[in-house]
Amino acid sequence: MTAANVLLVVLILAALGYILGRRRALRLVKGDPRKLHSLPGYYGWNGAMFTALPALFVMVVWLFLRPVLIERSVGEMVSDAMIPEGSSHSLVMSDVRRVAEGLDRAVANGTLRADEADALVDGLSAVRDRLTALGIAIGSNVPEETTTLAQAFRHKTAAGNTTMAGIVVLLALAGFGYAVLRTSPEFRARNSVEQGLKLLLILCSVIAIATTAGIVFSMLFETANFFKQYSWTEFFFGTTWSPNFRGNSDLGMLPLLWGTLYISLIALLVAVPIGLFAAIYMSEYASPKFRSVAKPLIEVLAGIPTIVYGLFALVTVGPMLRDYFAQPLGLGESGSSVMTAGLVMGIMIIPFVSSLSDDIINAVPQSLRDGSFGLGATSSETIRQVVIPAALPGIVGAVLLAASRAIGETMIVVLGAGAAARMDLNPFEAMTTITVKIVSQLTGDTDFAAPETLVAFALGLTLFVLTLGLNVLALVIVRKYREQYE
Template sequence: MQTSTLIMIVLALTVGAYVLGRQRSVHLAQPLGGIKRLHSLPNYYGLMAAVWTGIPALVVLTIWSAFESSVITGTVLASLPASYADLSEARVGLVLSQIQNIGLGTIDGSELPDLAQAGELLASLNASSQFGKIALTIVIAILGGGYAWLRTSPALRARPQFELVLKGFFLLCSTIAIFTTIGIILSVLFESIRFFQSVPVFDFVFGTKWSPQIAIRADQVGSSGAFGAIPLFVGTLLIAAIALLVAVPLGLMSAVYLSEYANSRVRSVVKPLLEVLAGIPTVVYGFFAALTMAPLVRDFFQGIGMDGVSAESALAAGLVMGIMIIPFVSSLSDDVINAVPNSLRDGSYGLGATKSETIRQVVFPAALPGIMGGVLLAASRAIGETMIVVMAAGLAANLTVNPLQAVTTVTVQIATLLVGDQEFDSPKTLAAFALGLMLFITTLLLNIVAMSIVKRFREQYD
């Protein structure tokens, strides 16, 4: 039985416990004068019965599934003779793969008696673990349902208990989110430290040349690469700035028109059309940027007499990226502007302000925190975009602020560094984690700046 099937069985038992718990509470309340004699509504009794049935069983199933593979693998490897004790990690993986194939019957283990015996043990342990997991999970679910049946009574404080369980669930979700963030930071940080053991921090942060070509042998050409990240961050900020110069004015003006000027019929048509832009795959935007926008930009500037215009330019990528992130600004800004109380508008009109003055001096300050959130989300989307940059701006790490030249971004280089046959512990591969750490710090600084702006204007408005 698959784990997904077992989960569905537990969920079915949980639903059944909810129905029976609710019916039992109603049945017990009838001799006492009806459900008004219950401490809580019948639904809460059913919910508590579902909690007692489902949560312990799912917890046991999760713990069992998390440690099942490692315990079985450790037991099988411990059963091997002493000659297998000093194997390398790669060799252990190969031996374990052979044992698994022998256990499944896909290869003949007659020539490897030790591995054949380990394969039989593996198959036996897998079967026993599967049976024990199914039996224990179902038994715990049934016992939990029986306990819920016995606990159900009119005096049971079902609603406070369920709210306590719900609060604990929300706390668990928040804790998981926090620890996930910490885990991401630590994983990137540890690999970045390994990179900085090979490349000095100063050379990485302030270096102006990016050429992460590490040869396999020291006598090959390019055996020492250059890991200066300045060109990557300049290219990232250049393309993101062009995209925001396109998206922020268009998105804000679209939001103002939709929320303040357009009638309901126009709004019902225009807003979904704008939001369609967010659903187009980025590879489609990349094709459009490479096949249409980049040639147009090159031909236009060459037509007005400018030389040295690259076929792949930051301007082409930034323009298309700006079109892509317009919905992030317009949709959020529209919702925030609509949430501004009409009493503020009426007060402004009563003082003699025009509609444009009301929007500029009343509505915008009131909606600024939400607008800044939309702009920040669009900026994060622009900084993290990869496909459009690859197809329209290229991979050349040029240190330039000329939007007509080819540049690259941090995310493009991260994707490039992690593709190929380079060893994982080489500086070329570990540079991707250092770039990720720097990108994280950059976005954190952007968040701090945005929050300080919001705080300043919010205090002024209050």
Template sequence: MPFFWLALIVLGLGGLGYVTGRKRALRSAGGDARKLHSLPIYYGSDVAMFTVTPAFAIAALWLLVQPMWIESRVVSMIPDTAISADSTRGLVMSDVRRLADGIDVAVAIGAMTNAEATDLVAGESGIRARLGAVGVALGSDVRPEVLRAAQSYRSLSRAGSIAMSVAVLLAALGGFALSLSRIHADYRARNVVERGILYLLIFASSIAIMTTLGIILSMLFESRNFFSQYPAMEFFFGSTWAPNFRGDSDLAILPLLWGTMYISLIALVVAVPIGLFAAIYMSEYATPRIRSIAKPLIEILAGIPTIVYGLFALVTVGPMLRDYFAQPMGLGESSSSVMTAGLVMGIMLIPFVSSLSDDIINAVPQSMRDGSFGLGATKSETIRQVVIPAALPGIVGAILLAASRAIGETMIVVLGAGAAAKLSLNPFEAMTTVTVKIVSQLTGDTDFAAPETLVAFALGLSLFVITLGLNVLALYIVRKYREQYE
């Protein structure tokens, strides 16, 4: 059964449980809700909660465990002879998954009958007789070993789906019956429901922590594999980035890190002053009419796709900087440069700084402004000495958000700054960033176990540590200045 329909059935049982539990509670009190320990809504919510929650918990756990269990079973079925010299077991498993989906496609388009599809493992001659039909349906050649594994993968997936549907429905019906059986006038339904909501809120708040932990662990494990094949000293302190999947690669992070910080610095130099001044004007000087027009216009910049910014950098900003600045000053001949990407990225970051800073400045209590005016300060002095220091923690947070956005940007760098990894102070030379190389190293038909591919995880982990350091620094600054007002 498709998961969508299974979820609808469980939700329908939950709705039925809500109505039934509410009616049963009122019936146990003789129709007088005042005799109930809790409001009728809590009794219905209790039945609905115990109907839906266990069912969805089992479904989530099943969907998480089943693919790993099936893959471990199928991997053991693939013989070593099925793995060529230029392939790996993981790549063969990718073919198995693709073929398992393709068998259904072959049935659907008539290349095979359903009976033939379920009888693919009937013998070597039968398999070879059907390889042509499946290969035509899938557009590729299929080996018998891979076809057997794909058929097992398909069968196990279907069996697991059926078993999950049965387990989920049994859990929903069991929770429905159990919760309904304990409904009576003295049952403390409100306490149970509120405790369940508390657990739900705890789980929701833990998702971000668990996701972050999972990301860190995944990067750590793959980075460990990388550093087992490539020296850490050369990665962190080398000065050349020259990956070569045939060997003799130079995989130093310094050129990429320099390009990332250089472009981000130029972007922040553009975005922070403009965005902060715009926020001060809109919150302290602009009339309501001007503010209602200016703020939405500025925020439109945040809704423009980054690929559009990249095209703007490639077609307009890059050639303009080359023709009017780089070439006349003898600093470069290319339209792709650090300055191009930095300027365009800075324009993109303006609404991040201005909108957040505007909301933060508006949140400063009016009493602080009135007190400053009462002491004889002018409007500009009040803004400079009272409003901005009071809003500084939030402004630092807005700048940090803009910095994180700049460090993680990819498309503008690809189209505006090029892909050259180098150490240079010339802002009119082409450079690249860590994120661009992460994408390039994981794109294409590459050996996932090679250090040239695994380096992407080491780059990602390094970028994560740098971002974490920026957060710690910002937190220190926020606490230092906030102490003046506590």
């Protein structure tokens, strides 16, 4: 039974729990809800809550733990003799997963019968050839041991899913029976439901915190593995980025950090003036009718996918900068450049600056403006000397948050700035960023024990610390200089 089917069964039982819980409560008081401690709906929700929540919790925990447990169990079956020369344990497990997924997909869409898929344990060449002809991810070059491990992977997954389905359904039935039998006129159903909702909210908060901690610790552990194989001084202070999966790699991050900061700086030079001036105009000069149209149109820029911005940089902005600026000035011959990515990225983050700044400027009390006008100041003088100083901490926070967004961008850089890791002051030269190299180092079947792959986690941790520092700086500035008005 698949997870979707189990979820459907649990939801049906929860709906029955609601109906029967409510009906039982009304039946016990002969249809007079005034004799109940709580409203009838609370008795129904109590039945649905006890039916669904424990079962779904167990199901979610299993879905998170299943890949780890099965991967570890099958991984222990991989001996050194099964690992081809030049390969590794992680690459063998990647092949095992690929073969298992191919078999499951073939069985699911009817291309292959379940008994034919099981026959691969015996290495039947006819079935293997048939799968290859049908485009399933199993070829004649797959070792016999890999197909055996793939079958073990499939069988353990199926057994785990069956066990999980049985436990979840039994738990849902137990909760269903407990909630319905517990229903009585004196039962405090509202208190029970509210306590359950409180626990659910606490769980959601814990999940958010645990997710952040999991992200940090996963990067820390893999980064520690990287620095066991590669010198941290060469990584942080090296000026050459030249990964080579055959060994002898130069993995200095300074060219990537330089490209990241250079492109982000150009993006901020575009976004901050335009976004701030747009915010000032909309909050201080624009009519309500114009503002109601202009503000949503500006915010539409934030909803455009970054891949669309990347295509815009590749097709339009890059060639234009090359033909009208780089080539006439003798600064470059390529449409992929720091300037291309920076300009397009600046356009993308304009809404982050304008919307936040607009809200912050509007939060400045009107009494300050009226006092300035009463002293004879003009509108421009009031904005420069009263409104902007009062809103400055929030504006600085908005700029730093926009900078964090720019530093983490990937697709615009891939299509607009190229992939060359270099340190150069010429804005019309192709460069790259940390995020682009993280993607490239983790693309394809890679050995997760090699420093050329583990370096992606070190780069990710560096980027995380950089953006976290900017966010913390923004919060410190806002809290230190924030003006509170009555």
